[in-house]
Amino acid sequence: MTSTYELSHLDALEAESVHVFREVAATFEHPVLLFSGGKDSVVMLHLARKAFWPAPPPFPVSHVDTGHNFDEVLEFRDRTVRQLGLRLVVGRVQDDIDAGRVAEESGPRASRNRLQTVTLLRVIRESAFDAVFGGARRDEEKARAKERVFSFRDEFGQWDPRNQRPEVWNLYNGRHRKGEHIRVFPLSNWTELDIWSYIAAEEIALPPLYYAHRRQVVQRDGMLLAHTRHLALLDGEHPYEATVRFRTVGDATCTGCVESTAATPAEVVAETAATRVTERGGTRADDRVSEAGMEDRKKEGYF
Numbered sequence: 001m002t003s004t005y006e007l008s009h010l011d012a013l014e015a016e017s018v019h020v021f022r023e024v025a026a027t028f029e030h031p032v033l034l035f036s037g038g039k040d041s042v043v044m045l046h047l048a049r050k051a052f053w054p055a056p057p058p059f060p061v062s063h064v065d066t067g068h069n070f071d072e073v074l075e076f077r078d079r080t081v082r083q084l085g086l087r088l089v090v091g092r093v094q095d096d097i098d099a100g101r102v103a104e105e106s107g108p109r110a111s112r113n114r115l116q117t118v119t120l121l122r123v124i125r126e127s128a129f130d131a132v133f134g135g136a137r138r139d140e141e142k143a144r145a146k147e148r149v150f151s152f153r154d155e156f157g158q159w160d161p162r163n164q165r166p167e168v169w170n171l172y173n174g175r176h177r178k179g180e181h182i183r184v185f186p187l188s189n190w191t192e193l194d195i196w197s198y199i200a201a202e203e204i205a206l207p208p209l210y211y212a213h214r215r216q217v218v219q220r221d222g223m224l225l226a227h228t229r230h231l232a233l234l235d236g237e238h239p240y241e242a243t244v245r246f247r248t249v250g251d252a253t254c255t256g257c258v259e260s261t262a263a264t265p266a267e268v269v270a271e272t273a274a275t276r277v278t279e280r281g282g283t284r285a286d287d288r289v290s291e292a293g294m295e296d297r298k299k300e301g302y303f
Contacts, residue, residue, distance in 0.1 A: 040135030
């Protein structure tokens, strides 16, 4: 007597992502996984480990460090890399500033977030990476909804949303010439709620910023920004203490938090299911530059 097994929604997403990782490992010579210590990159690394278990992932991890990252996230990144025995390639924005390849913004609203593109493309070029795993999801922001799972980038690292390949029946085309590369998004079909449901089900550890905690914040442009050593205060701004958590983590100068009491994965799942604002739309100042802000940066080579 035969029995059938029906995959759950999360099982199906996991299987799809594992397939993408194995497809890249079989197709490309020098892949790399972007690992910042943020929740999506943590889930992506967890899936990569599953894809090749009991062997370790057959590629290094990389992080573009603006120099203005949250201390808790960097500590989590380094501890994870050390515990898993991974090779970490760090690209530092400060190196490009010092070399004159980019000019740092000035003023109290200055951010290094846009400068990451130059550093990322330099790391890809210097290490000859031909496939770069990113944790972007299609529900994050409308420009990212245009991405394929295999996103072609030309010899300048640039993205043309009108020059992408069809992906019929989950067949991926990784063909590229020397100097070109493919950005690969294994979490394309996941949502923020899927990510948190998977974190809860798999008991995946995250930096503590993702759960409710007390910290000094500043109200700015309808957002709550963490008052860190990297954030210059504007006239009239006064830090105060609140119970908050972060939905997404990036450069501390432009990543907002939300007031929350969700202190466990299950509580975050419940809170996420009820929200109607995307995580980047509500907590990332860099996405508010213009209607096409993210798309313009992606065309230049951004994540």
